[in-house]
Amino acid sequence: MIYTEICKLLNIKYPIFQGGMAQISDAKLAAAVSEAGGLGVIASGNSPPALVKSEIHKIRELTDKPFGVNVMLLSPHVEEVSQLFVEEKVPVIITGAGNPGKYMRIWKEAGIKVVPVVPSVAFAKHFEKLGADAIICEGTEAGGHVGEITTMCITPQVVDAVKIPVVAAGGIGDGRGIAAAFCLGAKGVQVGTRFILAKECRVHQNYKDKVIKANDTATVVTGRKTGHPVRVLKNRLANQFRELEKNNASVEEMEELGRGKLYQAAVLGDVVYGSVMSGQIAGLLSKEQSCKEIIVEMFEEAEKIMKNLAGGNNE
Numbered sequence: 420m421i422y423t424e425i426c427k428l429l430n431i432k433y434p435i436f437q438g439g440m441a442q443i444s445d446a447k448l449a450a451a452v453s454e455a456g457g458l459g460v461i462a463s464g465n466s467p468p469a470l471v472k473s474e475i476h477k478i479r480e481l482t483d484k485p486f487g488v489n490v491m492l493l494s495p496h497v498e499e500v501s502q503l504f505v506e507e508k509v510p511v512i513i514t515g516a517g518n519p520g521k522y523m524r525i526w527k528e529a530g531i532k533v534v535p536v537v538p539s540v541a542f543a544k545h546f547e548k549l550g551a552d553a554i555i556c557e558g559t560e561a562g563g564h565v566g567e568i569t570t571m572c573i574t575p576q577v578v579d580a581v582k583i584p585v586v587a588a589g590g591i592g593d594g595r596g597i598a599a600a601f602c603l604g605a606k607g608v609q610v611g612t613r614f615i616l617a618k619e620c621r622v623h624q625n626y627k628d629k630v631i632k633a634n635d636t637a638t639v640v641t642g643r644k645t646g647h648p649v650r651v652l653k654n655r656l657a658n659q660f661r662e663l664e665k666n667n668a669s670v671e672e673m674e675e676l677g678r679g680k681l682y683q684a685a686v687l688g689d690v691v692y693g694s695v696m697s698g699q700i701a702g703l704l705s706k707e708q709s710c711k712e713i714i715v716e717m718f719e720e721a722e723k724i725m726k727n728l729a730g731g732n733n734e
C-alpha cells in the first residue's frame with residue numbers, strides 16, 4: 420500500500436485527490452471518490468453559495484469520509500463561498516485560479532485543512548508561510564485554467580522549496596503517472612480528466628465521448644491574452660478563440676466569447692461550440708469506470724512499478 424503524509428494529514432486511504440472541476444465535480448462524484456478511499460472534491464466554480472451549500476449537505480448524506488471543496492478564486496461569489504466553508508466546517512479547502520491569501524486566516528482558525536493549487540515555486544513558498552497544510556503543484560498539462568510550467572519540471576522544484584507535502588497535478592492518468600509523481604518527490608497526486616470518465620460523473624455523455632475520442636494532440640490553450648489561459652479540447656469554439664487572438668481582439672471580446680461556454684459543454688452537451696476543458700492526458704483514456712475501479716487500478720499499477728524499480732527490475 421502506498422500510504423504517505425498526505426493520507427495521514429487528511430485521513431484518507433489513497434493519496435489521490437479528484438480534481439475540482441467546475442460544472443463537473445458535484446457531490447455525487449466527490450462522494451464516490453471519498454468512499455473509494457481518495458479525496459473527493461466538490462467544485463464551486465462560479466456557483467452561488469446556496470448551490471454550493473446544498474452540495475455540501477448532499478455529500479454529507481452520501482459519505483462520512485473526508486472530502487474537499489474547491490474555491491475558484493475568480494468567482495464573483497468568492498467572498499460568500501469562503502465564508503460558507505467556515506460555517507459548514509468543511510474538512511478540506513482546495514483553492515485554484517488565484518491567490519487565497521486573504522482567506523487563509525479565517526479558514527485556518529476554523530480548523531480547516533487548506534491546500535492551494537500553485538503554478539510556480541514563488542506561490543508555493545508564499546502559501547506555506549501563510550499556513551497552507553499542503554501544496555498542489557499543477558503543471559500545464561492539466562485541463563482548464565493552467566500555468567506555463569510542466570508537471571515534470573514544477574514538481575521537484577516545489578518539493579525542494581517547501582517543507583509541507585506536495586501533491587502533483589497535470590498529466591496524471593494512470594499508475595505510471597502516479598509512480599512518476601512519486602519519483603519527483605510528490606506525496607500525492609491530483610487527477611481530473613480521468614474522473615470525467617467515472618461512471619458516477621454526471622457530465623454530459625457528449626463531453627465524456629469527446630474525451631474518449633481525444634488523442635495526444637487534441638488539446639489547445641486558449642485565452643492567454645486574457646490572463647486566464649484555459650486548456651480545452653479543440654473544436655469550433657477553440658478555433659474562434661484562435662481567430663480572435665490572430666486578429667488581436669480585445670480582452671473584453673475574448674471574455675465575452677468564453678462566457679457560459681463550460682455550462683454549454685458540460686451540462687447541455689454542446690461539444691462543438693462549448694468549452695470542453697480537458698488535460699493533455701485525455702489521449703491515454705479510453706473507457707468509463709467506477710471511481711473505485713479507477714483508484715484501485717491506478718494504485719495497483721503504481722505499486723507494481725515502484726516495487727520493480729526498488730528491486731532493480733526494469734522490465
Ligand code: TUI
Nearest residue numbers: 441491515516517518536537538557563564565566647
Ligand atoms: O483552477 C484551476 N483550473 C480551472 S479553474 C476553471 S474555471 C475558469 N474558467 C474560465 C477562466 C478561468 C477559470 C477551470 N479550470 N486549476 C488550479 C490552478 N490554479 N491552476 C493554476 C492556478 C493558479 C494560477 C495563478 C493559482 C494561483 C495563481 O496565482 C496567480 C495570481 O496572480 O494570483
